[in-house]
Structure formats: C-alpha cells, structure tokens
Amino acid sequence: MQEIDKNREIKVRDGLCYRFFKRAFDIVFSFLFLVIFSWLIILILLIKWLEDFHRPWYVSMRIGKNCKPFKFHKIRTMIKNADRQKKKLIKQGLNEADGPAFKMKNDPRVTPFGRFLRKTSLDETLQFIDVLLGRMSIVGPRPPLPEEVAKYTEYQKHRLDVKGGLICLWQLTKNRNSLTFDEWVELDIKYIEHRSLWFDFKILVKAFWFVLFDHSGE
Numbered sequence: 001m002q003e004i005d006k007n008r009e010i011k012v013r014d015g016l017c018y019r020f021f022k023r024a025f026d027i028v029f030s031f032l033f034l035v036i037f038s039w040l041i042i043l044i045l046l047i048k049w050l051e052d053f054h055r056p057w058y059v060s061m062r063i064g065k066n067c068k069p070f071k072f073h074k075i076r077t078m079i080k081n082a083d084r085q086k087k088k089l090i091k092q093g094l095n096e097a098d099g100p101a102f103k104m105k106n107d108p109r110v111t112p113f114g115r116f117l118r119k120t121s122l123d124e125t126l127q128f129i130d131v132l133l134g135r136m137s138i139v140g141p142r143p144p145l146p147e148e149v150a151k152y153t154e155y156q157k158h159r160l161d162v163k164g165g166l167i168c169l170w171q172l173t174k175n176r177n178s179l180t181f182d183e184w185v186e187l188d189i190k191y192i193e194h195r196s197l198w199f200d201f202k203i204l205v206k207a208f209w210f211v212l213f214d215h216s217g218e
Contacts, residue, residue, distance in 0.1 A: 013195050021197055027137050030131040031067040041125050044075055044117070051113045054080045057126055062143035065163045072143060073126040077114030078107075085109050099181025100144075100151035121211050127166050139200045140165025141188040156181075161187045162195070167207045168218045 011098055024178075048056035055076065062072035079085070086102060087108070089095065095102050112116065117123040126177040136143065143164030149157070169187040179187075191199070 010161065010189060011193055012161050013193060014162065018195070018197060021136060022139075022200065023134070025200075026134075027140060033125075033128050034132065039053075040122075040189040041075075041205065044125070048075060048113060048117075051111055052080065059096055061146055062164065063146055063149045063160060064135060064161060065145055067149065067157070068162055069146060069185055070143075071131070072135075073129055075117055075123040075126055077111065077117050077123045078109040079111060080108040099156075100146050101181050101184070102148075102150040105177065124166060131166065137163045137165045139167050139191075139195075139203050141172070142168050143192065154184050158192065159185055162192050167203060169203065172203065172206050172210055 014119045041164055045056040058070050058074045058076040058078075060074075061069050064070050089104065089108075090102065094104060116125070127136060140163050144159070149160070152159075169191050170179065170184045173179065173187065176184075191203075
C-alpha cells in the first residue's frame with residue numbers, strides 16, 4: 001500500500017448544484033424504491049419475524065456528517081441481543097478487522113435467513129427510509145457506530161465530512177474484507193475529493209453489478 005500523507009488537506013467537493021441534484025435524486029429514487037418494493041420489504045420482515053419471533057428490524061445510532069448522530073434502520077440479520085454478544089467476541093480476540101471496525105466472516109450471531117439477506121443486500125432496504133428523510137444519501141461513506149468513531153484519529157474523521165450513504169467504494173472492491181481500515185478510509189476520502197453526479201452514477205451502476213454477480217466480499 002502506498003504511504004498515506006495524513007497531514008494533507010482534504011478538499012470536499014460539495015458545490016451547491018451538486019448538492020441540489022444529489023438530494024433530488026435521493027428523494028425520488030428512495031421514494032420510488034419504497035413504493036415499488038414495499039411488498040417485498042413487508043414479506044422479508046414477516047419471514048424474519050417467523051424465524052425467531054422477535055422484532056424483524058434493527059435500529060441503532062450511527063454517526064453522520066460532521067459527527068452528527070442519527071437513527072439507522074436495517075432488517076435484522078442477527079440473533080436477539082447481538083450487541084451484547086459482540087463484546088464477548090471482541091474479548092475472545094475474534095475480531096478479524098483492524099482499527100476500530102468489527103468484522104467476522106463467519107459471525108455466529110447471524111441467523112440462517114440473515115445470511116441470505118446479507119448475501120443479497122436485502123437487509124439494507126430499510127435504509128431507503130433514512131435516505132428519504134435526509135439522514136443518509138444513496139452514495140457516500142458507510143455511517144459508523146459511535147464507539148468506532150470514538151477511536152478514530154483526526155485523519156480518519158474525514159470520513160464524516162459528508163453525509164453517509166448506502167453504497168460506498170469499499171463495498172465495490174473485490175475481497176473487501178481483506179482491506180485494512182486505513183485502505184477503507186482512503187477509498188472514502190477518494191470519493192469525498194472526487195465526487196460528482198457522474199462519479200455517483202458510475203458507482204451506482206457498479207453497485208447493481210456487484211449485487212447481482214459478485215459476492216467476493218462475503
């Protein structure tokens with residue numbers, strides 16, 4: 001990996017025209033998605049509830065633009081009280097990610113139906129509600145947990161210079177779980193410094209391909 005200059009100035013591309021059309025696209029796309037696929041979301045929630053008879057959605061606090069916290073929604077893929085189990089897994093040294101992030105390829109907390117949801121990315125569909133409400137964007141760095149941000153360096157906090165998103169460059173990288181956290185941060189900063197409507201469009205096209213044909217990051 002090329003040495004990173006962590007003292008360089010990060011220039012955020014955030015022009016008024018770009019922000020207007022990006023937000024307009026977020027509103028239209030997320031609204032149409034929720035209307036067209038509401039039946040699918042309801043069906044998934046029902047199946048998830050039947051799997052273990054617990055609340056099928058998951059709400060957690062995440063950190064957005066300028067370190068502002070917000071409520072983040074997902075379809076639950078793990079067992080009940082998975083957050084408590086996470087602390088035990090960390091103490092056992094089973095975290096496979098470096099830095100403040102937590103990753104396990106074969107996380108024992110993930111349920112059978114949850115694995116299917118993750119493989120197909122269907123667990124992310126409720127986040128279109130967060131996009132519609134303006135808490136997130138469709139394209140942008142993935143919003144982190146508060147306990148992760150608490151461990152960030154000043155350089156890593158630049159991930160939070162823009163609104164978090166559903167899709168980021170890290171997700172579209174082959175074998176993404178083999179990347180270090182610093183490499184993940186660099187991908188987010190690359191997006192922040194080069195983002196544009198055309199760049200967002202290319203990321204969306206690549207995201208559709210990854211969802212349909214590529215699961216190398218699993």
